[in-house]
Amino acid sequence: MGVKAVLIVCDGMGDRPVRHGHEWGTPLSAANTPNLDELAAEGVNGIMDVISPGIVPGSDTAHLALLGYDPYEHYAGRGVFEALGAGLELQEGDVAFRANFATVDERLVIKDRRAGRKGDKRLEAAIDGMEIDGVRVILRNTVGHRCAVVLRPLEEGVKLSKYVSDCDPHADGVRVAECKPLRDDDAARRTAAIVNEFLRRSHEILKEHPVNKERAERGVPPANFLLLRGAGEFFQVERFEERWGFRAACVAGASLYKGVARFIGMDVLHVENATGDPNTDLRAKASAALKALEEYDLVFIHVKATDNFGHDGDFEGKKRMLERIDEELIAEVREVARSDTLIAVTADHSTPVSVKRHSGDPVPLLIHGEGVRRDDVSSFDELSAARGGLCRLRGADLMPMLADLMGFFKMYGT
Amino acid sequence: MGVKAVLIVCDGMGDRPVRHGHEWGTPLSAANTPNLDELAAEGVNGIMDVISPGIVPGSDTAHLALLGYDPYEHYAGRGVFEALGAGLELQEGDVAFRANFATVDERLVIKDRRAGRKGDKRLEAAIDGMEIDGVRVILRNTVGHRCAVVLRPLEEGVKLSKYVSDCDPHADGVRVAECKPLRDDDAARRTAAIVNEFLRRSHEILKEHPVNKERAERGVPPANFLLLRGAGEFFQVERFEERWGFRAACVAGASLYKGVARFIGMDVLHVENATGDPNTDLRAKASAALKALEEYDLVFIHVKATDNFGHDGDFEGKKRMLERIDEELIAEVREVARSDTLIAVTADHSTPVSVKRHSGDPVPLLIHGEGVRRDDVSSFDELSAARGGLCRLRGADLMPMLADLMGFFKMYGT
Numbered sequence: 001m002g003v004k005a006v007l008i009v010c011d012g013m014g015d016r017p018v019r020h021g022h023e024w025g026t027p028l029s030a031a032n033t034p035n036l037d038e039l040a041a042e043g044v045n046g047i048m049d050v051i052s053p054g055i056v057p058g059s060d061t062a063h064l065a066l067l068g069y070d071p072y073e074h075y076a077g078r079g080v081f082e083a084l085g086a087g088l089e090l091q092e093g094d095v096a097f098r099a100n101f102a103t104v105d106e107r108l109v110i111k112d113r114r115a116g117r118k119g120d121k122r123l124e125a126a127i128d129g130m131e132i133d134g135v136r137v138i139l140r141n142t143v144g145h146r147c148a149v150v151l152r153p154l155e156e157g158v159k160l161s162k163y164v165s166d167c168d169p170h171a172d173g174v175r176v177a178e179c180k181p182l183r184d185d186d187a188a189r190r191t192a193a194i195v196n197e198f199l200r201r202s203h204e205i206l207k208e209h210p211v212n213k214e215r216a217e218r219g220v221p222p223a224n225f226l227l228l229r230g231a232g233e234f235f236q237v238e239r240f241e242e243r244w245g246f247r248a249a250c251v252a253g254a255s256l257y258k259g260v261a262r263f264i265g266m267d268v269l270h271v272e273n274a275t276g277d278p279n280t281d282l283r284a285k286a287s288a289a290l291k292a293l294e295e296y297d298l299v300f301i302h303v304k305a306t307d308n309f310g311h312d313g314d315f316e317g318k319k320r321m322l323e324r325i326d327e328e329l330i331a332e333v334r335e336v337a338r339s340d341t342l343i344a345v346t347a348d349h350s351t352p353v354s355v356k357r358h359s360g361d362p363v364p365l366l367i368h369g370e371g372v373r374r375d376d377v378s379s380f381d382e383l384s385a386a387r388g389g390l391c392r393l394r395g396a397d398l399m400p401m402l403a404d405l406m407g408f409f410k411m412y413g414t
Numbered sequence: 415m416g417v418k419a420v421l422i423v424c425d426g427m428g429d430r431p432v433r434h435g436h437e438w439g440t441p442l443s444a445a446n447t448p449n450l451d452e453l454a455a456e457g458v459n460g461i462m463d464v465i466s467p468g469i470v471p472g473s474d475t476a477h478l479a480l481l482g483y484d485p486y487e488h489y490a491g492r493g494v495f496e497a498l499g500a501g502l503e504l505q506e507g508d509v510a511f512r513a514n515f516a517t518v519d520e521r522l523v524i525k526d527r528r529a530g531r532k533g534d535k536r537l538e539a540a541i542d543g544m545e546i547d548g549v550r551v552i553l554r555n556t557v558g559h560r561c562a563v564v565l566r567p568l569e570e571g572v573k574l575s576k577y578v579s580d581c582d583p584h585a586d587g588v589r590v591a592e593c594k595p596l597r598d599d600d601a602a603r604r605t606a607a608i609v610n611e612f613l614r615r616s617h618e619i620l621k622e623h624p625v626n627k628e629r630a631e632r633g634v635p636p637a638n639f640l641l642l643r644g645a646g647e648f649f650q651v652e653r654f655e656e657r658w659g660f661r662a663a664c665v666a667g668a669s670l671y672k673g674v675a676r677f678i679g680m681d682v683l684h685v686e687n688a689t690g691d692p693n694t695d696l697r698a699k700a701s702a703a704l705k706a707l708e709e710y711d712l713v714f715i716h717v718k719a720t721d722n723f724g725h726d727g728d729f730e731g732k733k734r735m736l737e738r739i740d741e742e743l744i745a746e747v748r749e750v751a752r753s754d755t756l757i758a759v760t761a762d763h764s765t766p767v768s769v770k771r772h773s774g775d776p777v778p779l780l781i782h783g784e785g786v787r788r789d790d791v792s793s794f795d796e797l798s799a800a801r802g803g804l805c806r807l808r809g810a811d812l813m814p815m816l817a818d819l820m821g822f823f824k825m826y827g828t
Binding site: 371372373375388392394404407414 | 431467
């Protein structure tokens with residue numbers, strides 16, 4: 001029986017120091033986080049390049065690395081994780097996309113990329129199951145205007161490809177982009193052709209749909225187009241429990257992280273009011289995680305909102321979110337966890353408020369629990385962590401280290 | 415003419431901190447080791463993941479890495495190193511095993527896995543050289559009940575494989591296990607069949623042998639079975655001197671380490687009373703190494719017993735062994751070595767007394783000698799080393815660093 005562990009990933013938590021008021025530092029160094037600081041003081045700290053130094057990770061590749069799957073080998077493409085996170089079951093050979101309900105005019109110029117941020121299950125039903133050239137199209141409207149779209153071959157020999165371009169131009173006032181093959185092969189050409197046919201047919205159905213007439217009457221932008229992006233190809237990977245020898249569960253709000261967890265065979269727990277937004281119920285996540293520890297060896301808790309504040313360049317917002325995490329999540333986990341439960345806290349990447357995007361700066365990492373080599377660090381932040389006993393690691397090192405500390409390990413050699 | 419170097423590897427020296435008496439620390443931090451501490455203070459220090467972070471090394475893979483051979487490319491399997499360590503000459507295509515003389519009853523249930531820890535050269539002679547299906551079996555009884563067994567193809571085209579299961583169930587009171595192929599190919603099936611036939615025939619010979627009748631009369635468990643495990647396939651690797659450009663010798667007690675050294679073409683020096691046990695003669699090892707420096711550029715000294723105390727969970731024993739190493743080995747080497755001789759001290763892996771097994775925790779490393787970038791570390795232990803000027807390295811980095819400091823190097827590029 002091994003030791004249990006909680007892995008807390010605060011999305012985009014890492015930052016670059018800036019002058020703020022009379023001080024100089026990062027949102028994390030400025031935040032009042034007594035619980036994190038105590039864990040740092042009693043634990044071992046370091047900085048971690050989630051992919052490798054200077055490489056700017058996406059959230060999907062970063063999480064694959066943190067959870068012990070080399071993304072250069074296991075990256076299926078964003079659409080796959082979004083579709084899995086939306087609860088869809090995928091099959092080998094499926095190609096999946098993220099999608100938005102959008103509002104376009106008669107010339108297919110985008111009036112609102114998000115169709116007033118409102119989807120509709122009746123519109124989903126009108127499209128879902130469409131068949132085009134031996135492929136079934138599965139549509140799922142997840143939250144607001146957001147959707148997942150899956151192309152599933154219905155016949156042996158119909159090969160699809162993730163190497164097709166986005167039709168979402170990421171801007172209003174421009175025309176919808178045509179989907180183009182990004183490789184010179186049959187699968188990419190076929191996939192692009194099916195996507196374009198799907199966009200045409202679904203637009204025909206949506207623009208005439210009574211729901212959109214109702215919306216127009218109520219002044220809601222009609223959801224008359226599906227903008228696809230982020231094609232991914234699903235394939236089976238070794239399940240987490242087989243790979244690492246222990247059972248893991250995921251507590252997350254945002255669908256991407258649930259999708260990555262499902263992709264690698266982790267169980268995803270439903271937590272009421274875990275939204276993936278700044279209003280998420282952190283105490284509910286903490287208590288769901290602690291309960292799950294009765295059944296699972298490792299619980300991975302994801303908190304999204306730190307990243308949102310980074311993208312917004314909101315120093316104070318990010319700082320306050322970190323203070324909330326400290327009080328409502330870290331404190332709860334610390335208090336209730338068994339004394340020998342390992343607690344690891346880190347980020348998937350930095351999202352510095354000064355640059356408002358993901359960056360390649362390493363993230364801080366602390367590991368607290370019996371047997372760790374305590375260091376002199378007494379504050380949890382990017383600058384202090386760099387002086388810690390873990391020195392500098394890579395994201396791929398995290399899961400082997402936790403597995404070893406938990407007592408689940410495979411010796412290499414004899 | 416390059417600088418000379420001594421590399422001292424204390425097996426399993428790395429540990430995890432625990433509370434002991436009124437203190438908190440590791441056996442190494444608790445031990446009184448003035449010589450190691452002076453070397454640390456005058457040298458440069460760091461922590462090292464012998465394979466990579468969190469990966470738990472076996473002793474064989476770890477030593478390949480430390481001596482500059484990527485184990486993922488050069489690992490031949492334990493049996494090969496044991497056979498070489500026993501002094502056997504191996505040929506390309508040989509499959510080698512570790513073996514025990516054991517005592518079994520008429521139903522092949524194991525009564526004593528180690529046959530009273532007593533072997534016999536006359537029993538070796540009765541079995542050695544047996545031929546089965548185009549394969550010669552070579553048996554060497556090394557120390558006590560321990561043996562090495564080699565299967566050598568006598569004809570072109572007879573291919574053997576290391577992918578066969580152990581027949582040693584590692585427990586008394588259970589039946590000897592049948593050797594099974596672990597891959598679905600001819601070589602594995604042939605090897606398993608030959609092993610099983612060897613077990614049968616050697617048991618027939620051993621159980622009737624006069625030596626075992628004598629043993630029975632004296633109350634010594636008969637050595638009537640050979641338990642094989644750890645199959646390895648021998649192949650030639652680039653010799654150490656070719657690879658690194660300088661000559662190296664090995665001073666070790668235990669056969670595994672001598673075997674790894676022979677495998678890579680290092681000379682192995684015979685040292686009287688270097689036993690691989692806690693009673694080993696450390697001063698004899700030191701003086702043999704210093705003498706060897708006249709002829710060799712690098713001498714690798716291996717000390718096994720620190721690992722034994724780790725496996726036993728014996729904090730005080732490990733601490734005292736480290737104190738003996740400091741006084742009887744490190745002090746001697748320091749005193750007699752030329753002032754410009756490099757001294758590197760490290761471990762092949764951690765064997766924490768708290769978990770009584772190898773672990774993935776990094777090991778401390780110090781390098782002392784002219785030109786190294788001295789840091790602020792003044793004590794040689796796992797926690798202090800992490801603050802040293804070498805930061806965090808991998809085992810594969812050690813030999814290139816030593817070669818460079820010694821003045822033997824190949825520039826990469828121009």
